[in-house]
Amino acid sequence: MKHNDNGHLNTSYKSIIKITLPLILVSLSSYLMLSIDRIVLSTVNADMMNAVSMSSTFINIFTIFFAEIIEKNTVVTSQYYGDKQYEKVATCVWQMIFLSLLLIPISLVMASLSNKIHNLPANLIIYGVPYQQIIFSISFLYFIYVSLSTFFGTQGKTYIISISVGLGCFVNVVCSILFVKIFNLGTLGTAYGTALGYIAQILFLGSIFLNKKNNATFNTHTLSWDFSLLKKIFKLGFPIGILSSGAMAIWFLILNIVSKISQNQLTLFSLIIIINLFFTYTSNAVMQSISVISGNLIAKDDLKEIKNVLKKFLSIIAIVFLFLLIFILLFKQFIFNLIYNIDPGIKDIQELVLFCIYTLIPWGTLIFTYKLLQGICMSGGDTKFVSKVNALIIIFVDFLPILIMHYFRLLNSIWPIVIIFLSEPIPFLIIYTLRFKSLKWYKKIV
Numbered sequence: 001m002k003h004n005d006n007g008h009l010n011t012s013y014k015s016i017i018k019i020t021l022p023l024i025l026v027s028l029s030s031y032l033m034l035s036i037d038r039i040v041l042s043t044v045n046a047d048m049m050n051a052v053s054m055s056s057t058f059i060n061i062f063t064i065f066f067a068e069i070i071e072k073n074t075v076v077t078s079q080y081y082g083d084k085q086y087e088k089v090a091t092c093v094w095q096m097i098f099l100s101l102l103l104i105p106i107s108l109v110m111a112s113l114s115n116k117i118h119n120l121p122a123n124l125i126i127y128g129v130p131y132q133q134i135i136f137s138i139s140f141l142y143f144i145y146v147s148l149s150t151f152f153g154t155q156g157k158t159y160i161i162s163i164s165v166g167l168g169c170f171v172n173v174v175c176s177i178l179f180v181k182i183f184n185l186g187t188l189g190t191a192y193g194t195a196l197g198y199i200a201q202i203l204f205l206g207s208i209f210l211n212k213k214n215n216a217t218f219n220t221h222t223l224s225w226d227f228s229l230l231k232k233i234f235k236l237g238f239p240i241g242i243l244s245s246g247a248m249a250i251w252f253l254i255l256n257i258v259s260k261i262s263q264n265q266l267t268l269f270s271l272i273i274i275i276n277l278f279f280t281y282t283s284n285a286v287m288q289s290i291s292v293i294s295g296n297l298i299a300k301d302d303l304k305e306i307k308n309v310l311k312k313f314l315s316i317i318a319i320v321f322l323f324l325l326i327f328i329l330l331f332k333q334f335i336f337n338l339i340y341n342i343d344p345g346i347k348d349i350q351e352l353v354l355f356c357i358y359t360l361i362p363w364g365t366l367i368f369t370y371k372l373l374q375g376i377c378m379s380g381g382d383t384k385f386v387s388k389v390n391a392l393i394i395i396f397v398d399f400l401p402i403l404i405m406h407y408f409r410l411l412n413s414i415w416p417i418v419i420i421f422l423s424e425p426i427p428f429l430i431i432y433t434l435r436f437k438s439l440k441w442y443k444k445i446v
Contacts, residue, residue, distance in 0.1 A: 011293060011309050015156070016316065019292070022158030023285040025165045028278075036169065037190035040176045048187050051128035054120055057248070059132060062110060063139050065245040066103060069237030070096045070146045074288060075378055076233055077154040078295025079444060088229075089154060090218040093209070095230040096147035104140045111136035127187045134191035141198035148205040151218075153292060160208060164201045172197030239387030246391065250399045257406050258414055264345030265352075265414045271339065272356060272421065283368045286313065287375035294379035298444055310372060317368045325361045332357070352415060359422050366425035373432035382441035389431050397424055 037056075041048040073096050080088040110117075111133045120128040145164075152160045172193045179189025208214065215221045251273070258269045290313055297306045328335065335357065340347055374386055401420060405411045435441060 010156075011297075011305060011312070013312055013316070016289070016293070016309070016312055019156045019158050020286055020289040022160075022162035022165075023153060023289050024282050025162045025285075028165075028281045028285075036172050036176060037187075037194060040173075040180050040190055040193075041187065044180060044186070045127075047124055048127045051120060051124035052131055052187055052190065054124065055118065055128040055132040055135070058118060059135050059139070061245050061248050062136070063142060064248060065241040066099075066143055067146050068241040068244045069234055070099065070143055071150065071288070072237035072240065072378075072383065073147070073150040073233050074153055074292055075236055075295060075381060075383075076229070077150060078292045078379065079299045081154050082296030082299030086217055087219045087222075089151065090214075090220045090222070091224055091226055092229055092233065093147055093151045093220075094223060095226060095233060096150065097144055098225065099230060099234075100140050100143035100147055103143060107136050107139045110139075131187035131191045134188060135194065138191075138195040138198065141195060141202060145198055145201045145205065148202065148209055151209055152205070153288065156292065158289075160205070164204045167204055168197040168201040171200040236381055236383045239383050240390075243387045243390050243394075247394050250394060254399070254402055254417070257402065257411065258417065261411060261414060264343050264348060267343040268339075268346055268349065268353065268356070269414050269417070272418065275360070276421075279364050279367050283371040286317075286368060287371040287378070289375070290372055291375040291379040294376045298380055298442065301444075303439075303442060306376060310376065313372050314369065317365065317372075321361050321365050321368075324364070328357065328360065349413075352413075352418065356418060356422075363422050363425065366429055370425055370428040370432050373429075373436045377432065377435055377441040380441040380443040382435070382443075385435065385441070389428070393424065393427055397427060 037052050038049050041052055073092050077089045077092045080086075080092065114129050114132040114136060118125070118129060118132060145168075149161050149164075152158065174193075175196045176190045176193030179185045179192050183189060185192070210220055259266050290309065293309055294306050297303075297309070336353070339353060346353060378386055398420060402411075402417055405416060411417070
């Protein structure tokens with residue numbers, strides 16, 4: 001990744017895209033790794049696929065908490081990198097690797113409790129619990145991978161991370177097919193494939209992290225324990241980690257509420273969740289990208305360029321969603337047919353389907369816009385404010401209204417839930433716009 005003469009990350013349109021696209025792949029990597037499991041198992045046994053899907057949701061409530069903490073390493077390392085304190089960048093990465101290793105006992109405890117703690121119906125326990133035990137046991141590998149990724153993301157070398165994602169997915173696919181199809185290991189086979197995929201990613205990123213060039217610049221060979229740095233990063237990431245785990249648990253509960261309304265509405269809502277997950281993962285990558293760039297610019301005290309970068313990101317998003325709108329208009333009938341083929345019963349709620357499709361563009365645009373502002377706020381270490389806002393909106397705008405309607409038996413349709421779901425970005429956008437203009441986030445924390 002090229003840099004300007006003054007030490008900034010290059011903030012041209014080309015460089016912004018070059019940083020952001022690989023980060024989107026990285027953000028989707030864990031989702032892709034788990035999706036591979038489901039796809040392979042779906043060709044063998046539907047119960048295996050459903051068991052892995054449910055177990056993965058439960059596992060993610062645990063792993064997303066620590067992954068969010070480790071990812072916030074980029075907030076600190078970006079400012080160190082912008083301030084040319086290069087040795088501190090590697091030190092921060094090592095703290096995250098140490099944290100990943102310290103989490104092994106917790107992961108093993110969670111694995112040992114899988115027989116008692118799970119969300120599986122009786123007919124899926126035989127498939128889901130063994131998978132859950134393996135994935136919990138090797139979750140530290142995912143944390144180490146995320147730790148190493150922050151090193152390259154900080155420098156804008158996200159193409160290296162994208163190569164590691166491709167490598168990990170390839171190893172996962174080959175090994176999962178081998179273990180499931182040839183050795184008939186079922187869900188255990190996909191768990192082993194996931195583990196080997198993470199190992200391949202760690203070996204690839206680790207070899208580059210420790211090469212001579214990076215050691216000469218960042219002193220990556222020096223294993224230094226710095227509790228103050230670990231504490232600083234943990235403090236930044238803890239609120240977001242709690243929020244992410246809580247949000248996943250809340251939406252899992254909402255999904256259970258929807259399942260009691262009707263099967264075809266559950267199918268439609270599941271499709272909405274899938275789209276939301278895609279928007280969430282991709283917008284989080286965009287948020288991380290602008291946070292890295294802003295962190296570098298804060299270190300250089302260049303507020304004007306941060307505002308220019310925001311404008312560039314917004315223009316890119318506008319163009320992307322314009323093309324998406326054109327695609328929807330051109331292939332509207334194809335999209336309808338695709339949805340109806342999944343569940344013919346959805347034809348009974350065509351008005352709701354139309355509403356969801358036509359609101360997709362404004363909904364997605366709002367999500368990406370407020371995530372950009374959120375990323376800029378986090379680049380100055382404003383994670384407490386972000387976590388409080390996100391928690392309040394998820395609880396009081398999303399969860400409590402749905403829970404109250406469910407309690408008083410007012411949910412005969414998912415219309416109210418969909419409206420709540422699609423209007424959620426509006427309060428986020430208002431609050432983060434005001435926060436951005438206040439400049440209370442504009443702080444150098446290193």
